[in-house]
Amino acid sequence: MRNAARTLIGMAAAIFLLSGASSSLAQDANDDPIEPAFDRDCMDDYGRDLCDPEGWLGIVETFGVEAAEDAQANGWRGVRVFTIDGYSRDMPMVSVLYTEASEHGIPLNPRLEVRGAGDGEGPASSLSREAWFGLTLKSRRIVELATAAPPRQSAGDDGLPGTAGDEMIICLHAWVTVTEVLTDDGVLRRVRNACGDDPLFDAGYELSGQALRGFPVCSHLDPANYRNESAQLDRCLVLEGDNQIAAAEVLNLLDGPIFDEASSIAAYAAPGIQISGTSREKSLSGALGLDDARVVRIYTASIRAVGTDVRARGIVHRYGDEDGNDFAADVQQVWRKTDGAWRLVEFTLGPWEPM
Known part of the structure; x- marks a missing residue:
């Protein structure tokens, strides 16, 4: 599904150019402000700007965790992945963080934490346990992918095969991940969506499924009731x-x-x-x-x-x-x-x- 969805870009650009022209004319006639363009590299389905530092901090705070920059300054290293569904609902955050590592960079005290977004009426719900070796390896792979990935997802589209005859398919209600990597050098943040092939999105998206298997009670929920493992993990909370x-x-x-x-x-x-x-x-x-x-x-x-x-x-x-x-x-x-x-x-x- 994600493979087909990526091919909207050419059509969307043409539609945007046409609508942009009419918007300019409307502004001249009515003096109405022009709505900002939808930036798929930064925005979720309802248009929240996940690249805006202040707006992103507000979202992070609903999970009851500190900003990644503060966590990094306090000695935490590893990854945090926030998932947003196709209707801009915040799904569980999954983090694998540690404060101690071996001389070869192997985490010595890795911790898996799953947190839901709070509703303002009480603390955010959470699950926590020691991270197992396989999960730690998965998180290190996410670090590698994020480090190699361009800041904007669309930059990775350059050079991909495509012709004027490609089928145009609209990408609607795409799921989004925000990956935060905490290293000795600081914090790296990457926003990715399901509109196309992206290994960083896939790895972050799959982290929810791996976390789900770390909490046995979650397996008692019927997966047939949920769209995916992230949704099942959300209900487990x-x-x-x-x-x-x-x-x-x-x-x-x-x-x-x-x-x-x-x-x-x-x-x-x-x-x-x-x-x-x-x-x-x-x-x-x-x-x-x-x-x-x-x-x-x-x-x-x-x-x-x-x-x-x-x-x-x-x-x-x-x-x-x-x-x-x-x-x-x-x-x-x-x-x-x-x-x-x-x-x-x-x-x-x-x-x-x-x-």
């Missing part, structure tokens, strides 16, 4: 409590059949389920408004195993009622295993608010 395997089993239901079809949640309701909230409905279908909306989605934000129960918190989105309006409500659920199967025993829905 929401598992909490003293029995995270139990939390993962319930999340497999919430991220799988229940997310795909909200009405399927009724099949998991325990006899005597307690339904409460502002709606005063007695059935799950009534409480969720399944009969009054075009689509209902249940999103799980956190899930925690507490004793024999698993408690989930999230939000319900109800799209397209008879008047075309969308609504959202907070939701809390309590799940309990009965006769070897997880059952929903409590369901609490907050008031519906316009989206």
Whole structure:
């Protein structure tokens, strides 16, 4: 897919030149400011400038980590890879850092850390463990690739095969990685995207999958529910409590059949389920408004195993009622295993608010 996506560049340039001419004329007539050009070498899908130092620092801070320059000054060496999905959502950061190395440059105390972006309401979730030798080798390969890579990804396109007859394919919603390399000489930062072949992007993208395998509880999540390993790793970060395997089993239901079809949640309701909230409905279908909306989605934000129960918190989105309006409500659920199967025993829905 990435091979085909790279061939947009010629067409995009032509479209940009035409739209740029009309924008100049519009400015003369209306005195409206011209929107800055989209820079694929620096921007994610929604146009965040990842090359802007101040803007990038703001993103880094949401992960609860210090700037790479500060970490480097404090003696840390290694790599940090930030991944952004095709809709500008920050996926987990994966870092392999160390402070001590042998005379041959082999890290002596490498540490793997995975962090999610915080929401401002609490500390960013994280996983951490000692990095194994194979992962350390992978991170050293990323250092080599980043060091050899040009600052801008498009600079590496020079000399690649291409003719006027090449098929033109638009690259939309491309995933992006930002790789930071901390060395004795300072910090090197490279932004790469999925629009084409790029070994640095591939290596950084694959680091999430390698990190995923370092935390056994993550393997209890069903990969069929997620687009890729980075997305699975992201969901692993929401598992909490003293029995995270139990939390993962319930999340497999919430991220799988229940997310795909909200009405399927009724099949998991325990006899005597307690339904409460502002709606005063007695059935799950009534409480969720399944009969009054075009689509209902249940999103799980956190899930925690507490004793024999698993408690989930999230939000319900109800799209397209008879008047075309969308609504959202907070939701809390309590799940309990009965006769070897997880059952929903409590369901609490907050008031519906316009989206």
